[in-house]
Amino acid sequence: MVPHLVTALDGPINELEQRILESTPVIERWFRLEWMEHTPPFYSSVDVRNAGFKLVPVDTNLFPDGWHNLTPEMLPLAVQAAMAAIEKICPEAKNLLLIPDNASDQEHLRNLLQLQRIFYQAGLTVRLGSLSNEVNEPTTVTLDGGEKVTLEPLVRTRRRLGLKHFDPCTILLNNDLSAGVPGIVEDLYEQYLLPPLHAGWGTRRKRNHFKAYEEVSKRFGKLLGMDPWLINPMFNSCGEVDFSQDQGLECLRSNTDALLGKIRRKYKEYGINEKPFVAIKADNGTGGLGVMMVRDAKDIDRISPAVRKRMATVQAGQSVGEVIIQEGVLTQERIENQVAEPVVYMMDRYVVGGFYRVNGEAGADENLNTPAARSVPLAFEQGAQLPQPGLQPGESLPNRFYMYGVIGRLAMLAASYELEATDPEAENYD
């Protein structure tokens, strides 16, 4: 279950939310049975967009950053979930090695400190081993608030990875491996390395994730007797688009056109008076850089060389890359008149918290994950706003965050399917 939060959106409960709230025991049981068959990612965060008429995950992060944005009230949930996660993996463990991003900005360091705190309280000594070449000796950074974070150089032996005088049972990556897999973390057969290397953006493809999510949403739709489109962003993809030349843009044009047509038909079916749009993203990229919003296939020809270059650049420095074209979903959430989208945090199979990503510079149809974004922690909701079994539907006040937690977990389940399908070692078991 999830912490219950005051949500920014103040509208009436729509039908989907009502359906989800009423189906709580059915939904929770369904997840319980799914997790008997599938392994949840160790941790994850999911960006959610609520258009009012549909609610979808737009990004599933398997190396979630931003843990420091969770409020103190949420920490006990994260600690309890971390306990459950560790117990399954390595109950005897004393030590956890956390491998951060090479970026050592204060935000990331605060995030690391929070993760350290969570796992310390769950019963592990946590130290930080840096992949950066610049960390040759233990390096302590003092944050603005006075807290200290120490990064240490990794020590690799033939079979194990650790730090000087620190031999962990589990190694947790908080580095999404966009730049590829460093040799130092490869071929570790005696220790648990989480998430697995093929969850890194060097290997991972958004189309695999959303293919798995489509399957999950169909099954969930069947469970609740609802159209899966209400929770599923449609997509298609193109391989080998060369943004530096016009070559390969033909696939982009025709697929964009086809997807816009599908969205238009769905909007017509539901009587939605919005202009369809699609988001064009690098299939292997992370974060929000290089996302283009397109309302007409012709717009593609009008993409400026600068944008194309940026689009190409994020694809690991290559100008040729795979591209995913995804149904654009508006966000109707607002905080102080700024566009907002909820981000759901999960540890093991539990929702442990979340916050709003707010962007004062972006529109409802734009990507919010840009440098202008800031985080607004979600506050705990009044007890009266929990869905209560004794009350008639309609009497209970909205509990939007429960719904967000369900969508977050559906995306997490899709990530679990995705990682099973893309596991390079899976063929050994077949």
Next chain:
Amino acid sequence: MVPHLVTALDGPINELEQRILESTPVIERWFRLEWMEHTPPFYSSVDVRNAGFKLVPVDTNLFPDGWHNLTPEMLPLAVQAAMAAIEKICPEAKNLLLIPDNASDQEHLRNLLQLQRIFYQAGLTVRLGSLSNEVNEPTTVTLDGGEKVTLEPLVRTRRRLGLKHFDPCTILLNNDLSAGVPGIVEDLYEQYLLPPLHAGWGTRRKRNHFKAYEEVSKRFGKLLGMDPWLINPMFNSCGEVDFSQDQGLECLRSNTDALLGKIRRKYKEYGINEKPFVAIKADNGTGGLGVMMVRDAKDIDRISPAVRKRMATVQAGQSVGEVIIQEGVLTQERIENQVAEPVVYMMDRYVVGGFYRVNGEAGADENLNTPAARSVPLAFEQGAQLPQPGLQPGESLPNRFYMYGVIGRLAMLAASYELEATDPEAENYD
């Protein structure tokens, strides 16, 4: 881990608390390993007394009432723990049958409603099956706040217990079976009945619990390098004390005298300037009725006939009963100048919340669990007051509730040992 709470006691961190806070990862790992070998009770609550110089559990309830005293902020933790508990026992379960106490006062019904809410959100349909002869058809009670609780008559078939059109996988007792085990819940081999029947007060003996707790406290003391007396209330016991006559009081006198002597020596060792006392309790009793505080063995002869009669009465109507004599522990906690003791709530192996039992009519050396007691929910603590790994000991503010959660879990672990030792079916496995 535990919710972090503002505690009533505003004193300096004593050495024990400091030791416990510093040892968090060691303690959590120790519990993790213990739960690999032992099964935690499904749920439990533990009354804790903090004397300033020592901190002990005084009562471990395996059929905890009072769940409605947990604040809404604690609910998500309880739900998450309930999910973990169910997953282990009966993951396919759709239905949970909850069996309440026969007392149908508003407090107990509110407690049931809260349990129903917790398990609903954890993914189960919960209905209440009453053992009372007065419930012959579904009976709905409307509480003062407007919520409704429905009690239904139990339906027993040869092999299963349920309600009309309601066949549960798991049956949860919220009735401590003080009056003995009703036949209707016996010989259920196809369903999970929790807690097991031998956890009921018809079978359970306090001396078995505190014997197990003594063992737990010794092992924990060794782990932390501290005197187990700091967390262990010493005790001894007498069988067959007849309170209606003077017969059998001799054992009580001599054991009280011996225990007072042991406490005196410990007080001397630690330089404690308090007058030792003992609590004399029925060995099989529940709640606080029939507890006598005694400062001198001679006091026993001065016990009034009325008190003796009450003492005898709670022992299932018999005037002869087994008695436990336990080291009296002062409570130094105060809320608005009233004596208070913390109560820790646990679900599966997780601390999920707690509250203060406050009693305006009792003294620091008296039993607080009387009709005059009221409950004060513990509020969530500031994030800054979490023990933080980056800070030096002494810099971090007290987090007393973490310590209470540790003591609560030690008592829960003792209950697990106790139930293993007293399991009537255990001999089959040996």
